[in-house]
Amino acid sequence: MVKSYSKNANHNMRRPVVKEEIVDFMRTRQKRVSGSLEELENFAHEENIPIIPHETVAYFRFLLETLQPEKILEIGTAIGFSALLMAEHVPHAQITTIDRNPEMIALAKANFAKFDKRRQITLLEGDAMAILLRLKDFYDFVFMDSAKSKYVVFLPEVLKHLDSGGIIIIDDVFQGGDVAKDIIEVRRSQRTIYRGLQNLFDATLDNPDLTATLLPLGDGLLMIRKK
Numbered sequence: 117m118v119k120s121y122s123k124n125a126n127h128n129m130r131r132p133v134v135k136e137e138i139v140d141f142m143r144t145r146q147k148r149v150s151g152s153l154e155e156l157e158n159f160a161h162e163e164n165i166p167i168i169p170h171e172t173v174a175y176f177r178f179l180l181e182t183l184q185p186e187k188i189l190e191i192g193t194a195i196g197f198s199a200l201l202m203a204e205h206v207p208h209a210q211i212t213t214i215d216r217n218p219e220m221i222a223l224a225k226a227n228f229a230k231f232d233k234r235r236q237i238t239l240l241e242g243d244a245m246a247i248l249l250r251l252k253d254f255y256d257f258v259f260m261d262s263a264k265s266k267y268v269v270f271l272p273e274v275l276k277h278l279d280s281g282g283i284i285i286i287d288d289v290f291q292g293g294d295v296a297k298d299i300i301e302v303r304r305s306q307r308t309i310y311r312g313l314q315n316l317f318d319a320t321l322d323n324p325d326l327t328a329t330l331l332p333l334g335d336g337l338l339m340i341r342k343k
C-alpha cells in the first residue's frame with residue numbers, strides 16, 4: 117500500500133468532473149470563434165441546429181493544429197460549421213463531408229460557396245452508409261457526428277477507409293448519461309440508441325486493433341486510433 121497519500125488526498129478523482137459550472141466555464145472562458153464561424157454558430161443556436169458545442173470547438177482547434185491531418189472525412193455536415201472549423205485549422209487538408217438532409221445540404225452548400233476560401237471541402241449528398249460503400253479514398257482523420265444508433269454500423273466501413281495510425285472521433289456517445297445506466301432505467305424510445313452505443317463501446321473499447329478513449333466533452337467523445 118502506498119503511504120505517501122492519505123485516504124482523502126486525491127479528492128477530485130472521486131468527484132464528477134463535468135459540473136454545470138465547469139461546462140459553463142469551458143463554454144465561456146475559451147477563445148471564441150470569430151468571423152464566418154461566429155456567424156454560423158449564432159445561426160445554428162438561433163435555429164436549434166445541433167453543432168459541436170464550444171468546449172469541443174476548443175478541443176478540435178488544439179487537436180487538429182497538432183495533428184495536421186491531410187485527408188479528413190466527416191459524417192454529418194449540418195450547416196457546415198465543423199467542416200469549416202476544421203478547414204480553418206488545417207489549411208492544407210482536404211475535407212470530405214457527408215449529409216443526407218436536403219435542407220442542411222442547401223445551407224451547407226451556400227456556406228461552403230461563401231466561406232470555404234481555399235476550396236478544401238467536398239460535400240457528398242446521400243445516406244452515409246451508401247456513400248461509405250462506394251468511397252475509394254483513405255483518410256487519416258474521421259469525425260462521426262450523425263445518428264447515434266448507426267455509429268456501430270458505419271464503423272467497419274469507416275475503418276476500411278482509415279490509414280493505420282488514423283483517428284476517428286465520434287460525437288455524442290454518452291446519451292445524456294443514459295449509457296451508464298441499466299437499460300431498464302432508459303426510456304423505451306431511447307433504447308435503440310442505447311443498444312447501438314453499447315455495441316459501439318463493445319466493438320471499440322477493448323479491441324486489440326484499436327486504442328480508444330472516452331472524453332467528457334459535450335455529450336461525450338469517443339476517440340479511436342487504428343493501430
Ligand SMILES: C[S@@+](CC[C@H](N)C(=O)[O-])C[C@H]1O[C@@H](n2cnc3c(N)ncnc32)[C@H](O)[C@@H]1O
Binds near residue numbers: 167195245
Ligand atoms: C449533429 S448534426 C452535424 C453537425 C456538424 N457536424 C457540426 O458540428 O457543425 C448531424 C447531421 O448528420 C446528418 N445525418 C444523420 N444521419 C445521417 C446519415 N445516415 N447519412 C448522412 N447524414 C446523416 C443529419 O442530416 C445532420 O445534418
